[in-house]
Amino acid sequence: MIRVEALELGYEDRLVLADLNFQVDRGEFLGILGPNGSGKSTLLNALSGLLPPQKGRIIVKSEPLKGLPSRLRAQILAVVPQSTDVRFPFSCLEIVLMGRYPHRRRLGTLTDADLVWALKSMRRTTTTHLKERPIIEISGGECQRVVMARALAQDPEILLLDEATSSLDVRKKLEIFELLKFLSDTRGLTVLCAMHDLNLAALYCGRLMFIKAGRIVVDGPTDQVFTPAILSEVYETPMEVVRHPGHQRPYAVMLPLSPGTWEDEAGVEPLEAAQS
Amino acid sequence: MKESSLPADNLNRTVDLAEARSRHNLGARRFVIACLVMGLGLLASVALATGIGRMDVGWSAIAAVVLGKLGFHTGAVDRTTEVVIWGIRLSRVVLSGLVGAALATAGVIFQGLLLNPLADPFTLGVSTGAAFGVALLVMLGVGGSFLGLSPLPLGALAGAMGAMAAVMVLSRESGRIRKETLILAGIVVSTFLAALISLIKSLDEESLSAIVFWIMGSFSGRGWIHVGFLLPYLAAGLALGAVYHRELDIMALGEEQSHHLGVAVSAVRLKLLLGASLLTAGAVSVSGVIGFVGLVVPHLVRVLAGPSHGRLLALSAATGALILIWADVLARTLLSSGQELPVGVVSALLGGPFFFYLLKSRRSRGMW
Numbered sequence: 001m002i003r004v005e006a007l008e009l010g011y012e013d014r015l016v017l018a019d020l021n022f023q024v025d026r027g028e029f030l031g032i033l034g035p036n037g038s039g040k041s042t043l044l045n046a047l048s049g050l051l052p053p054q055k056g057r058i059i060v061k062s063e064p065l066k067g068l069p070s071r072l073r074a075q076i077l078a079v080v081p082q083s084t085d086v087r088f089p090f091s092c093l094e095i096v097l098m099g100r101y102p103h104r105r106r107l108g109t110l111t112d113a114d115l116v117w118a119l120k121s122m123r124r125t126t127t128t129h130l131k132e133r134p135i136i137e138i139s140g141g142e143c144q145r146v147v148m149a150r151a152l153a154q155d156p157e158i159l160l161l162d163e164a165t166s167s168l169d170v171r172k173k174l175e176i177f178e179l180l181k182f183l184s185d186t187r188g189l190t191v192l193c194a195m196h197d198l199n200l201a202a203l204y205c206g207r208l209m210f211i212k213a214g215r216i217v218v219d220g221p222t223d224q225v226f227t228p229a230i231l232s233e234v235y236e237t238p239m240e241v242v243r244h245p246g247h248q249r250p251y252a253v254m255l256p257l258s259p260g261t262w263e264d265e266a267g268v269e270p271l272e273a274a275q276s
Numbered sequence: 277m278k279e280s281s282l283p284a285d286n287l288n289r290t291v292d293l294a295e296a297r298s299r300h301n302l303g304a305r306r307f308v309i310a311c312l313v314m315g316l317g318l319l320a321s322v323a324l325a326t327g328i329g330r331m332d333v334g335w336s337a338i339a340a341v342v343l344g345k346l347g348f349h350t351g352a353v354d355r356t357t358e359v360v361i362w363g364i365r366l367s368r369v370v371l372s373g374l375v376g377a378a379l380a381t382a383g384v385i386f387q388g389l390l391l392n393p394l395a396d397p398f399t400l401g402v403s404t405g406a407a408f409g410v411a412l413l414v415m416l417g418v419g420g421s422f423l424g425l426s427p428l429p430l431g432a433l434a435g436a437m438g439a440m441a442a443v444m445v446l447s448r449e450s451g452r453i454r455k456e457t458l459i460l461a462g463i464v465v466s467t468f469l470a471a472l473i474s475l476i477k478s479l480d481e482e483s484l485s486a487i488v489f490w491i492m493g494s495f496s497g498r499g500w501i502h503v504g505f506l507l508p509y510l511a512a513g514l515a516l517g518a519v520y521h522r523e524l525d526i527m528a529l530g531e532e533q534s535h536h537l538g539v540a541v542s543a544v545r546l547k548l549l550l551g552a553s554l555l556t557a558g559a560v561s562v563s564g565v566i567g568f569v570g571l572v573v574p575h576l577v578r579v580l581a582g583p584s585h586g587r588l589l590a591l592s593a594a595t596g597a598l599i600l601i602w603a604d605v606l607a608r609t610l611l612s613s614g615q616e617l618p619v620g621v622v623s624a625l626l627g628g629p630f631f632f633y634l635l636k637s638r639r640s641r642g643m644w
Contacts, residue, residue: 050535074538081532087391088528088583093296098526102538106519110300112293119292131296154537 001026001158001190002047007056009039009046016042017214020056024192026157029184031205031222032194035235038211040194041082044162047192048079060158074102078156080164084147089134092146096122099153121152124179126172140167148176152183159183161193165200173197177204199251202226210234226250307587314594318373321598325369325605326361330614333357333365342366367500371562372604372619373597374503375495376569378510378559380596381517383570384589385552388524389545393634394459396570397556401439401466403567406560407490408469409435414490415480429505432561436553439465493566493620495604502562509558516551517589520544524585566620568627569596569603575634599623 007020045051058065183189231239238255386395409431446461607619
């Protein structure tokens with residue numbers, strides 16, 4: 001579905017990610033994990049065609065991403081960004097209908113199929129009740145779900161999510177991930193999801209990719225790579241991994257950092273006191 | 277959890293679709309009605325505005341002249357009355373309407389494209405750029421007409437595009453247009469160009485009155501030939517807006533989201549900026565710089581018709597035409613001495629307070 005070959009990504013003179021080689025198949029649910037600033041968003045920006053690679057190439061459905069016309073690309077690939085800043089008071093239904101843009105003819109009227117897709121996507125993300133509300137008046141979490149609905153209305157084969165559930169409460173987060181899992185298992189939707197919530201990732205992603213310091217540290221099935229050793233190394237934090245007795249999925253427990261993290265500062269304080 | 281067990285909205289699917297469809301149709305019907313009302317309002321305004329002036333011409337004479345020009349045979353009207361109605365008043369009213377439509381349309385495009393509710397041809401410096409282009413040509417003495425075509429609109433276009441480019445460069449930071457600096461850049465560019473126009477003015481005494489006309493904005497002495505200058509620009513700009521209104525909706529969400537939704541961002545933006553500059557250049561080349569129409573009208577219409585650009589463009593063009601027709605009537609009748617005010621003064625007097633209101637009210641809502 002997506003193949004990345006010898007990819008190097010960066011901005012002007014700053015190299016962010018190097019030596020990326022991987023392939024994601026149809027229906028896979030991939031979690032991309034790593035500390036702040038490790039390049040998760042950069043990778044997603046490149047995969048969505050927003051950031052042109054400095055080296056290497058990205059193949060989507062055996063076509064180079066670079067050569068795909070924008071509308072065709074948007075029929076295959078949908079993106080849910082971390083935050084959405086809308087300044088014009090479009091209704092939420094209008095926003096979701098924008099997801100139909102790549103499928104609509106230039107001067108064609110709104111078809112039933114477009115409306116059905118928009119309504120179905122809103123129902124799937126439990127945003128139907130927001131249909132007529134202006135997007136600028138709803139909460140951050142509601143907005144994330146509306147934008148998710150818009151991405152689903154694109155009827156994509158690949159969905160890229162960048163911290164797309166960060167403003168959602170626990171229940172809503174689980175609902176969205178259940179939905180994504182359902183679409184991935186039954187409709188063959190390929191999901192690539194950059195996230196911080198380790199346990200959410202372990203619960204839903206079949207495969208995890210850890211990124212750190214500009215490289216892929218490890219990439220493999222969740223059961224094999226979600227280990228205390230890898231987690232502790234990637235996040236530089238002591239972690240334990242436990243299997244839940246009920247669902248048998250692993251989950252991570254973080255341990256307190258070793259004492260002495262603030263020791264340096266203790267020595268500084270008298271100086272500060274003297275200054276003030 | 278299966279799809280069916282996701283929290284249900286308890287709405288039957290077909291009912292849902294029918295409801296959304298009927299809502300959509302209702303919106304479309306309202307839009308058609310709004311267009312009809314605006315169309316009638318425009319016709320009535322053109323007739324009324326033609327009747328208002330120092331010389332009392334009478335409604336029957338207006339009807340007779342217009343019908344006569346359309347090829348109907350009507351009773352004779354004396355020559356002077358005919359010239360006043362057809363050659364002076366009606367052409368001027370029509371021109372002010374077209375300029376209003378062009379400026380309002382350009383305002384809609386600029387605001388949507390640049391994500392800035394304060395953007396309009398005047399605040400972005402595009403109008404002043406066009407005026408500078410014209411002033412330069414006037415100074416160089418190439419103001420005459422050639423086979424009925426004047427090079428002035430081309431000068432205006434070059435000036436408008438140049439100013440637009442300068443503003444974009446000034447407000448761009450690492451590949452993005454910063455909305456905070458956009459208007460600031462517009463003011464810088466426009467102030468600089470206004471100074472250059474003043475310089476040209478003082479270098480070339482002969483063209484003084486002509487150049488003052490471009491800066492202040494006026495329809496004084498304009499006729500059908502200017503309607504002819506403007507029409508191709510207006511038609512091109514409106515057609516572009518009609519074709520790309522859906523892209524405008526999406527681009528109002530920002531560049532990244534437009535990209536994700538499949539809009540070819542740079543190509544579409546270039547076309548729309550070109551279209552808005554064309555509209556501005558056409559308007560400025562026949563009437564000089566008229567501020568605030570492009571700013572105020574889109575806001576007024578957005579409140580009534582919503583943010584969707586298809587409707588916004590059509591209704592803003594009509595509203596802009598209405599407002600400028602009446603602003604020009606005020607400009608030529610306000611002073612009892614019979615002297616004319618530049619219409620740019622009237623539009624600024626009406627639009628300035630609105631701009632003030634906008635600055636105060638929207639900032640608190642975090643619009644920019």
